[in-house]
Amino acid sequence: MPGRLLRLLSLLQSRREWSGAALAERLGVTDRTVRRDVERLRALDYPVEGITGTAGGYRLVSGRNLPPLLLDDDEAIAVALGLATAAGGSVPGIEESSMRALVKLEQVLPARLRPKMASFGGVTAAVPHRGAPHVDPGVLATLASCARDQEVLSFDYRNRAGEVSARRVEPHSLVTVRGHWYLLAYDPDRADWRTFRVDRIERPLPTHRRFTARELPTPDAVAYLARSFASASYRYTARMTVRLSPEDIQARLFAPIPGEVEPLGPDASAVRLTADSAELVVQYIAALAALGAGYTLEAPAEITDRVRRLGLRLAS
Structure with missing residues (x-):
């Protein structure tokens, strides 16, 4: 009996809703036994809610107290x-x-x-990301729960220019990169996928409207975010031609490039660097130059002036 209750609890925690028939099949018991076991869980203060409908079902909801969680x-x-x-x-x-x-x-x-x-x-050790924007744990929890439950989410979003717009999206997942949190979601109003900086999201609210999960155009959320960064255009952009293959460049650098790398033959690559920070662009130019391969650089004067000053400081 205790073992079956634990298996039932594990199933209820694994996804939002279960039909009574599906639970009975998983546990190898009758629907009546499932109903009795659900009542036992309720007696132990687990808030199991019944679902009305043709087949009926159950889901584990939030209650007054935090009951024990079952983890593998x-x-x-x-x-x-x-x-x-x-x-x-x-x-x-x-x-x-x-x-x-x-x-x-x-x-x-x-x-x-x-x-x-x-x-x-x-x-193991954790290195803090100095300068990374702080995010509200409550906001993260709201975004994560809506993504898990496939629930449409509404919020106000402040873009890089400080302009605020109302958004209603289908959240997919949360990704953290160099201390920044991003929400990956499908925006039905724009009929396309979008990424949102979580520290720029304000007043996120679940709408209690469910959606059917869409398939990402990339293998996973991390790959989509990398592609999004590569295609974005920020305040400063520089282009380099480096006499190395894209694989050699990515393998020898200390971190992913904030831009895109395209092959120009077996031993050459076109590298596009873009960021809101001129210092960050210059750091990556210096890192690519330090790889020891031949290169050319095309960049605005503000970037090339910084590169020259850096070169003089290094030479001195």
Whole structure:
């Protein structure tokens, strides 16, 4: 009995809604047994809500109290690592609460998982992203829950120029890059995918309208974000021709390029660098030049002047 209740709880936590028939099939029991087990979970303060309809069903909803969560081994390790590194992230105000939660988790961590957790703790560290914008943990939670539940999301968005527009999107996923959080979503009003900086999102609200998930035009959210960065045009743009293949460039640089790299034959590449910061563009120009291959540079005067001054400082 306890084992079946735990399996039922795990299923209810794995997705938003289940039909009674699907739960009975997964558990290998009758619909009547599922109904009895649901009542037992409710008696243990798990807020399991019944769904009306032709088949009927159940879903686990938010209640007054936080009931215990059921995590498998990989999920437990992932949560512990996330809590351990939260103090070095870009979400302010959660360092102390993260440590308290980590202590509670470690107290109940099964013995078989402790060596794995200890091995991570000895060789990992979090480097804070200085200068990265702070984001509201509540905003992140709202975006993540709407993406998980496939619920249309509305919010006000402030673009780079400071202009604010009302948006209504189908959220797909959250991605963090160099301390910045981004929401990847489909915008029906623009009939296209869009990325939004989370620190520029204001007043996000679930609309309680469901949508059917769309297929990304790239293998995953990270690949789409990289393509979006490459095709964007920011305040400063420079172009370099480097006598290396794109694979050699990406393999030898310390971080992904804020732009696009295209092959110009087997041993040459066209590199487009773009960013709102002139300093960042110059840093990547210097990094590419330091690879030791021949190159040419096309850039506005503000960029080339900075490159010359940097060269003089290095030479001196």
